[in-house]
Amino acid sequence: MGSVKFVELLLTAEIFNRFENLSEDDIPKEIRKIFYTRTGIKRPLVVREDMAKVYANDFDPKLPFVDFNPLTKQYKLTSLELATKWFVSKGGEMIKKNPVLAYYYQNYDSLRVSYEEAKKYTLPKHGDKEWLQSIINDLEKNEETREMLSLVRVFSPEEIPVDFNEVALSEEQIEEIRKIEIAISEREYLKKIGLVDIGKLLFIGPPGTGKTTTAKALSKKLYLPLVEVKLSMITSQYLGETSKNIEKIFEIAKKLSPCILFIDEFDYVAKTRTSDEHAAIKRAVNTLLKSIDEINLVNDGVVLIAATNHPGLLDPAVWRRFDKIVEFPEPExxxxxxxxxxxxxxxxxxxxxxxxxxxxxxxxxxxxxxxxxxxxxxxxxxxxxxxxxxxxxxxxxxxxxxxxxxxxxxxxxxxxxxxxxxxxxx
Ligand SMILES: Nc1ncnc2c1ncn2[C@@H]1O[C@H](COP(=O)(O)OP(=O)(O)OP(=O)(O)O)[C@@H](O)[C@H]1O
Ligand SMILES: [Mg+2]
CATH class of the missing domain: 1.10.8.60 (Helicase, Ruva Protein; domain 3)
Known part of the structure; x- marks a missing residue:
């Protein structure tokens, strides 16, 4: 078994290196994890001894088509042809679940494998914590984007402890969430028919009814990073600063896309514009409205979830901008x-x-x-x-x-x- 996994790893690297149209999303998650560096996954992939041990655990490297370089501690295939032949008889099942291999073996006479089928088994890279970290590392190099990052908390779905089936939800709540799920998988279709204003939810309900928990469980279920921000934390006493911060949180969500942007304490800014508040607050509300208008799931890959305990304080113009209001009442x-x-x-x-x-x-x-x-x-x-x-x-x-x-x-x-x-x- 160990040797089959060892060859799977070598073949995946070799085939990925040869075919530029394969992307990181085609590499199975467990193999992707082996190849991540601080800056993501870069061609050419190389297989070092330590990587092979992590993935294949116990294996016999003495195969006629494998070479080991003791200086670089790297394994390399000497013949792709021999390796692929050897693998067919031993790793058939693995090929079906590994899109990189399935891509290569698709036209192989005896094997009935399909690249499309194999993709169904593979989670996309954007939920991997290593991928998220590599994007964050990149954004931190630039002063402007570093500042944007400081306004939000970013969670990888892999770090989220709550499972969706451990959240008690009503049928109505579940249905709304299913709609988002289907909209994500049908993004291309929705774009084609021009139905782009989708994927904005407002969660309303008293404290402790599961709003935050649902947003987190959703990030895990949809395998999307969660970008969390509390509006009370980004409002500033300085004129104009709050508006700028609001623009920045929407901008950072677009940079981390696809993701869920979770805006908590939403009423903190979005309360009614007509009250005799300071002009700066009115400006902040207007910026918020404009930002909500300008972001959407279909074009930007951002699901927007806002949550509040005080729906009565929201400006009517804010309500209209959400395609769904999901109520979290005291549980029956x-x-x-x-x-x-x-x-x-x-x-x-x-x-x-x-x-x-x-x-x-x-x-x-x-x-x-x-x-x-x-x-x-x-x-x-x-x-x-x-x-x-x-x-x-x-x-x-x-x-x-x-x-x-x-x-x-x-x-x-x-x-x-x-x-x-x-x-x-x-
Ligand atoms: N419907 C629910 N299903 C599962 N756990 C829940 C549910 N509602 C509340 N909880 C539990 O209660 C705790 C508080 O819930 P949560 O933080 O999601 O509430 P909230 O609605 O976001 O409250 P607030 O308005 O104060 O932010 C969580 O630890 C969660 O485990
Ligand atoms: Mg909460």
């Missing part, structure tokens, strides 16, 4: 049941989820997560690694008290620096 029973199932899935014990669902009316996903955490910690304190129903019910009470304290704190001070504060804002 069905969703709370799913949340308990998700958070308890890896925990031992006997629990009656129905009773917990009934006892947690008005709880958000974040509150339910807190219930489970409190119950686990309490049980650990008494030396147990399994939970029972009493642990969970006690934790529900505790969280309930905490929620009451929190809402009491906000009574009578609903407006703080121009924004509604906390739970009461929604």
């Amino acid at each position: 029973e069905k969703i709370r049941r799913r949340l308990f199932e998700i958070f308890l899935s890896r925990i031992d014990g006997n629990f009656d989820v129905e009773e917990l669902v009934k006892a947690t009316k008005g709880f958000t996903g974040a509150d339910i997560k807190l219930v489970v955490r409190e119950a686990v910690l309490k049980a650990l304190l008494s030396g147990r690694k399994s939970l029972n129903q009493t642990d969970l019910l006690n934790a529900v009470e505790e969280v309930k008290n905490r929620l009451q304290l929190k809402s009491a704190e906000y009574e009578g001070c609903s407006v703080r620096d121009g924004r509604l504060a906390g739970h009461t804002g929604y």
Whole structure:
């Protein structure tokens, strides 16, 4: 097995080097990972001893068509013809899943392989953390783009810990997300028919209902980098600076495309233009509107997701610019049941989820997560690694008290620096 993988690696490098029309996206992800350098993947690819060991682990390099250079510690094929013949009998299955090999073997008499089919098995490079890092390294060389990068946080989908199936969503929410997924895969078609204004979502709902979690899980599911920005972090007291920053975040998203641009605390700038705010704020809102207009999934490869707890504060002109408003309400029973199932899935014990669902009316996903955490910690304190129903019910009470304290704190001070504060804002 090791030797077959070893030859697969050598063949992939050799064929990729020979055919300029093959791109990095044609190299299977595990092999791509071997070839990344600080500046991405560059021709010609060379296979060093250490790389071969990482990929093929245990292998016999003494093959009639392989040469080793002890000085450079590089392996090289001496005959592509012999190597490809040897590989056909041993690595047929691998060829079907490796687009570089499938491209070469497509016209091979006995093998029925197709390049198009093989591509379905291969994830595109833009989700690899090494690829993202190479782009970031490049952008950091230039002062202007370095400054743009400092305004956002960039996550590679490989680093995101939440799986989409660990997010409790309603059918409506799932449907909206499916539409985005299909729009991404049909970008060319949408462009052809001129339907470019697509891929802008506004998530609205109280704190802790899963807006950020959904954006992150989506980045992982779609294998797209996530560019995150909180508008409160880029507003500046200096005249005109906020507008410039807004332009910069849209520009950096285009440079990191394809990606998801996630704008959190969206109300921070987008609140109504008609109030007697400072002129600079009006200008910032206008810049925001213009930037939203000028970016789209079909032409720029950017999915825009904005999130807010305070939809009532948004300018009506902002609403119109999103093709979908996705609501994240306080979860109803069905969703709370799913949340308990998700958070308890890896925990031992006997629990009656129905009773917990009934006892947690008005709880958000974040509150339910807190219930489970409190119950686990309490049980650990008494030396147990399994939970029972009493642990969970006690934790529900505790969280309930905490929620009451929190809402009491906000009574009578609903407006703080121009924004509604906390739970009461929604
Ligand atoms: N629907 C959900 N499915 C799974 N987990 C959830 C859900 N809602 C909330 N959570 C959990 O609660 C925590 C907080 O959720 P999240 O940060 O996504 O909320 P949010 O809506 O973005 O809140 P805010 O408006 O304060 O930013 C997360 O750690 C997440 O695990
Ligand atoms: Mg959030």
